[in-house]
Amino acid sequence: MEKKKITARQPADVLGFVPHTLGFMPSSSVVLLSLAGGRLGATLRLDLPENGESCQLDLFAETAADYLRSDAEADSSLLILYTEQAWRTPDRPPHANLVAALGRSLADVGLPVRSGWTVGTTHWRELYCTDTSCCPLPGRPVSQIRDSALNAELVYNGSTYAASAAEAAAEPAPATSRRDHPVAGASQAESADEPSADAAFPAPDPPAALQAEADQLAEGLAGSWTSPSVFLSTLRRWEDALTANQAGSMTAQAQAFLLASLTENAVRDAIAIFACSGLENAFLWARAAGLLTEPDPRTAGEAEAEPLPETGDSVAARDLSKILVGDSPRAPDWERVDATAQLLEQLHAVGAGHARAAAGTLHAWIEWARGRGSHAHQRAEACLRERPGYRLAELVRELAASGMLPMWARRRETAWPGRRHLAA
Template identity: 40%
Template sequence: MTKPQHLKVRGPEDILGFIPHTLGYWPASSLVAMTMQGRSLGATLRVDLPGSDVLADPAGFASSVCSYLQADRQATGTLLAVFTPQSRNAAPCGYDGLLALLRDVLGDAGMPVLEAWYVGDRFWRDALCQDLSCCPLPGRPVQQIKDSALNAEMVYLGSSVGAAPGELPGTALPVPEEYRGAVLAAEAEWSANLEPRRESRSQFRAVLRTWLEVLSRPGGLPVRPVAQRDAFLRATLLVPAWRDAVLVMAAAGTEAAEAGAERFGLFSQGEGADAVEPGSGAGAESIDDWLGAGSDPPGYGEVLLGLEPAVPHWGRMEALDALLEQLAALGGPAAAASLTGRGWIAWCRGRGSYAAAYFKQSLEIVPGYRLAGLLLEMAGRGTLCGWAGRQEAAWRKSGPDAA
């Protein structure tokens, strides 16, 4: 991962303008907490604003927020922003009490609240300032945030603010019907050919070889749709062990994927014979070099939870995310697998709301889809991916950090 570019924060408008770029969307009815590491911004947490029942006794809510932020072990302070749909003169819906409790809890945890703001649909204001001479009601126009210098810099660097998780397009990419028909027909044939080879080591390697070849395209070039290849990839996603191996390979390398499969006793057929795969194109570069010669490959559990390796191969994971989006557009059970993979990558990036949305879409396609259900439960508990909790390992949307 390259060293992030340094962005200068000139005022609260810059910080508030940075939040939608960090999350990927403009939050609504949300509490956003950002840790500070000295003079630098650290981790970002977004949670739904609590309802009136929780506001009546918000101690549990405040404790949960604090525990999430403590995953950033370098945090020295906290910034809070309450995004509400209202533009009120008074504190919206009684959140002053919640902010006061958060200040106490986070202060006791060594992460004192340095600044806090209310952001409505039209106005924003300092939530801690009661002096109307410097913080007059109803506040300052939200357009100041959207016009901030840091927001402009982020856009210049290629960052953009997209749809909220509830508005994700899912499988809505346009697909020509002729292409769809060709892929689905070929997918059925590949599935029949792959079924007796599920526990073959040589077939396992052929599967990973094909995925790696596509993910290793030079310069981040988009994948050109190829019916036979896409049909093969979709068919391999229907085999849970291969689906999981693809995720592990993207993050931790082919050695980790095969070693984990070995531990699970996948290769009962040994080497097997006559592995099948679509015609290969340009040779794929190895992604194992950065694992380190002689290093012990991490297990599937450590990789899927973001505990190992120390830093995942974000370039491969981003390429996989784009490819899974393309494969999901064709629908069917393979789309459920693709969306689950995209949800896992979103969770690894620290985007729990997006992850949950993908998992729910997967479950709509295949009710009871096991991996999506397990990951949705984990995301719903607020479990943070190990990589997302460490600055040196965390994904960066467009390269910059801020200070």
């Protein structure tokens, strides 16, 4: 698809662009946008900090500035506060201490704030204007943002966004690829929102025959999943499923096998590596991490029939674990990640119990890997409501809530390209 260039001519245009690029309307948030010669670049969204102490605000601001400066081409920034806090005194904006801290930190990293705004539920206002004759209190109606020329153009070109992060997380994330949807801009990065009580993913009654087959497979292969030959064969079944799912030819038998495999934590954890870095690396990682056992006598013949992947660098194989916590500057294979997310979403829809929780939590982790922390948080919360105490979901929720971004999400050239093909 050819990249569509759009132009933001007024503040309302910039404010209209933000929810389109995030996929939802922010609330109680700080949004920073990098600028390079007047061109919008990275979009960073973070929850407003709860702690108003000076040292905590300075740390928050330094972290945000450090993330934004990953856009190497940027030379300045824009600052937007989404808050319900009323603006009563012209020279004292809401969250004034935070605004000051962000201004200092952004200037220190060479990204001085060029302009800023506050956006509430009913009004928006220039952040640095103290003249009520041109910037009256409480501000201009938010309808001006919805009616802006840029928002109209984005809607005309088919772009939409959810009313909240919770609503966005409940929607299926469309598969994308850098090849098909080039993005002129930088990463879409944002941290977790507070969970919404309505952000649930209701568990449908799984097809009885499918669930029975998955349970039978899980029981029959219990204790064998980590046998090297079985583990490799399982990853091959996942590889085949990616292709079949994209072609719309996934069978119930294949779904049952994948669901059964997710009951083994070693397979479940390897799927994150599998999604980002491929089948062979997932196998080598599992072996280097000590997750694989001695060959099962029941599968000895299979082990002899198929040579297993080998590596001369066990340290590099173990280092693939860094992918799990985003401690790698290398970009994941985004087309593969998106295909795996689609597959996991389908498995989550038809699964039950441990397998459903595993599929949902892996999908949550992929959202975090994409830089969509609020989506990850909401999905992890939904998994925990269905299966309280599920440890992996707790870890993904903590990862998203921390506001930490994967290293690859901090740079335009390695970040998830997203579903947006329009750029300002």
